[in-house]
Amino acid sequence: MVMDDEDDGPAMGLRERKKLETRDALSAAAIGLIVERGWSAVTIEDIAAAANVSVRTFRNYFSGKAEAVAARHVDRMRRVADGLRARPAGEPLWDAVRAAVQEQFAAAPQSGDGAAARRRADGVRLLLTEPALAGEMAKAHAAAEAELAAAIAERTGTDTDRDLYPGLTAAVLGAAIGAAVAHSLRGDRPVPADAVLRDALDRLTAGLPTP
Incomplete structure (x- = not known):
C-alpha cells in the first residue's frame, strides 16, 4: 500500500x-x-x-514480484472503466466499451525483428502461466471485473447488487480481453492485441454469432 x-x-x-x-x-x-x-x-x-x-x-x-506484475492488468482495466464513464451518454453501450478498450490497448510501436517479437511473445505467455503469479492474477481479474461492472452499472442504470447484467457483462468483457491477448501471443508471427480485440468486440457486439 x-x-x-x-x-x-x-x-x-x-x-x-x-x-x-x-x-x-x-x-x-x-x-x-x-x-x-x-x-x-x-x-x-x-x-x-x-x-x-x-x-x-x-x-x-x-508486496512482491507477483503483485507488481498483476498491477498492470488492474490498472489498465481501471482506465478502461474510467474511459467508459467518460464516453458520451447517448452512445450505445458496446460502442462505448469498444472505444474505451481500444484506447487502452492501442498498438505500441513495434521494435526489433520478427524473431525478437516471437521471443517476447513466448516470454509473456510463459509469464502468464507462472504458478507463483496465479493467486495475484486471480485477485487482479476479480478487481478488474468489479471496476468494469461498476462502470457498466452506472452507464446502464443497473445495480451491481440487484441486477445480473453489469457483472455478467463485465465477466464477458474480461473473458474476451483475456482470450484476445492469449490469441495474439500464439503462432509463429504474434499480432498486436488491439487487432484481435477489435475482432473480439465486434463479435460480442453482434451477439457472438456462430462462425
Whole structure:
C-alpha cells in the first residue's frame, strides 16, 4: 500500500500523478525483466533498480514480484472503466466499451525483428502461466471485473447488487480481453492485441454469432 503524506490543493494532484507513474514504472520493469530473464532470475532489487527507485519504495507499492506484475492488468482495466464513464451518454453501450478498450490497448510501436517479437511473445505467455503469479492474477481479474461492472452499472442504470447484467457483462468483457491477448501471443508471427480485440468486440457486439 502506498503511504500518503498530508497535503492539499494542486500539489496533491501532482503527487498522486507521481505515485501512479512510479507504480506503473515498477510494474512495467517487473514484466519487462521477467519476460527477458525468467521468473526466478529476477529479484525485487533488480526491479527497483530498473525503475530507478529504492527497494523500500518498491515495498511501499507492492508486496512482491507477483503483485507488481498483476498491477498492470488492474490498472489498465481501471482506465478502461474510467474511459467508459467518460464516453458520451447517448452512445450505445458496446460502442462505448469498444472505444474505451481500444484506447487502452492501442498498438505500441513495434521494435526489433520478427524473431525478437516471437521471443517476447513466448516470454509473456510463459509469464502468464507462472504458478507463483496465479493467486495475484486471480485477485487482479476479480478487481478488474468489479471496476468494469461498476462502470457498466452506472452507464446502464443497473445495480451491481440487484441486477445480473453489469457483472455478467463485465465477466464477458474480461473473458474476451483475456482470450484476445492469449490469441495474439500464439503462432509463429504474434499480432498486436488491439487487432484481435477489435475482432473480439465486434463479435460480442453482434451477439457472438456462430462462425
